[in-house]
Amino acid sequence: xxxxxxxxxxxxxxxxxxxxxxxxxxxxxxxxxxxxxxxxxxxxxxxxxxxxxxxxxxxxxxxxxxxxxxxxxxxxxxxxxxxxxxxxxxxxxxxxxxxxxxxxxxxxxxxxxxxxxxxxxxxxxxxxxxxxxxxxxxxxxxxxxxxxxxxxxxxxxxxxxxxxxxxxxxxxxxxxxxxxxxxxxxxxxxxxxxxxxxxxxxxxxxxxxxxxxxxxxxxxxxxxxxxxxxxxxxxxxxxxxxxxxxxxxxxxxxxxxxxxxxxxxxxxxxxxxxxxxxxxxx
Numbered sequence: 400x401x402x403x404x405x406x407x408x409x410x411x412x413x414x415x416x417x418x419x420x421x422x423x424x425x426x427x428x429x430x431x432x433x434x435x436x437x438x439x440x441x442x443x444x445x446x447x448x449x450x451x452x453x454x455x456x457x458x459x460x461x462x463x464x465x466x467x468x469x470x471x472x473x474x475x476x477x478x479x480x481x482x483x484x485x486x487x488x489x490x491x492x493x494x495x496x497x498x499x500x501x502x503x504x505x506x507x508x509x510x511x512x513x514x515x516x517x518x519x520x521x522x523x524x525x526x527x528x529x530x531x532x533x534x535x536x537x538x539x540x541x542x543x544x545x546x547x548x549x550x551x552x553x554x555x556x557x558x559x560x561x562x563x564x565x566x567x568x569x570x571x572x573x574x575x576x577x578x579x580x581x582x583x584x585x586x587x588x589x590x591x592x593x594x595x596x597x598x599x600x601x602x603x604x605x606x607x608x609x610x611x612x613x614x615x616x617x618x619x620x621x622x623x624x625x626x627x628x629x630x631x632x633x634x635x636x637x638x639x640x641x642x643x644x645x646x647x648x649x650x651x652x653x654x655x656x657x658x659x660x661x662x663x664x665x666x667x668x669x670x671x672x673x674x675x676x677x678x679x680x681x
């Protein structure tokens with residue numbers, strides 16, 4: 400997910416919107432105890448004792464998505480490692496992405512960390528404290544088989560209906576190409592729109608597109624026609640200026656997972672191939 404400043408909302412309005420959100424328990428991270436009165440790391444502040452509360456936007460496979468009553472994915476497994484280092488368990492809260500990237504979800508005290516396949520941008524740094532990078536970003540086009548559309552210029556010249564996820568880099572790239580795409584709150588709605596004929600083509604993060612194409616019903620009718628490396632990186636985030644001790648634990652966990660090979664293992668597990676590159680271990 401990625402840049403652009405859409406739907407600017409006040410923190411108060413966003414906080415109100417969060418009051419009825421559903422909390423979901425992540426898979427893994429079983430080293431904690433609900434009755435824990437703190438963490439193994441001094442100075443780390445959590446909104447719930449014994450819990451590392453994570454805000455994300457579901458579904459966003461393969462980074463985070465519901466499966467058999469739990470939320471699983473690349474981000475979930477990596478934040479589980481953070482929770483284990485703290486001696487707590489991870490709890491996941493489903494929030495609209497624009498509320499996450501604005502900083503409202505963290506500022507309202509709804510969660511400790513944001514993990515949503517979120518690209519690090521200068522604009523978002525104004526609202527969030529980002530971790531070091533943990534995943535390289537690439538985006539892709541997906542459309543019906545045989546269309547032969549491989550560029551955004553073709554999308555424009557053929558007057559095709561493009562669908563993107565709200566508040567993402569894909570939206571920014573579409574606007575740079577002079578397009579006015581249809582926006583969707585989450586990736587699931589975006590895919591359904593393509594399948595139902597509401598749009599002709601999708602621009603979305605490459606791992607998400609690859610995950611969709613693992614499904615036989617999707618792969619039978621649609622194909623990835625192009626992919627673009629943006630040169631940008633994903634990061635986790637904490638409240639701006641609010642939790643430097645937690646941010647250090649997150650950074651240490653990312654660095655250790657890259658150095659010990661567990662990052663690669665997660666990549667293979669969730670992305671389904673060997674990584675072409677890895678983030679720089681800090």
